[in-house]
Amino acid sequence: MDKVLQIINMVPAGKVVSYGQVALMAGTPRGARFVGGVLCFRGDNTPWWRVINNAGRISTTCLDHTATTQKEKLRAEGVEVSEKLKIDIERFRWRPEPDALKKLELDEEYTQQIMEKYFF
């Protein structure tokens, strides 16, 4: 799943993406769960703090990357995070550009889904 890391590395500062979104872009629509695992292992070279769940909530349990740390990181980049680790995801969601999607060599059906789900 180096694709996952590749995707996350594309996320600009001040924006966030959901695990589900990343998973979908990686070609594994329901492999969202594993995305987090990758971040814990390779989080050192990846902006893991820009990844949250679809409910706009931080749900990390990784001891090296605590929720508090993530909150600080996001705020430092301009993302508003409430004390309850709640984020207005629709306002800060990163909407991948067609050019970015092209790099991933995604199937048409996936790109379509991404557009319909997150681009409206």
Next chain:
DNA sequence: GCTATGACAAGGA
């Protein structure tokens, strides 16, 4: 190939 596990997602209370 089968089982267990996980930084999730969606739906109901």
Next chain:
DNA sequence: CTCCTTGCCATAG
């Protein structure tokens, strides 16, 4: 909106 339950998938052993 928050909490709980169920379902899914990819990876490790």
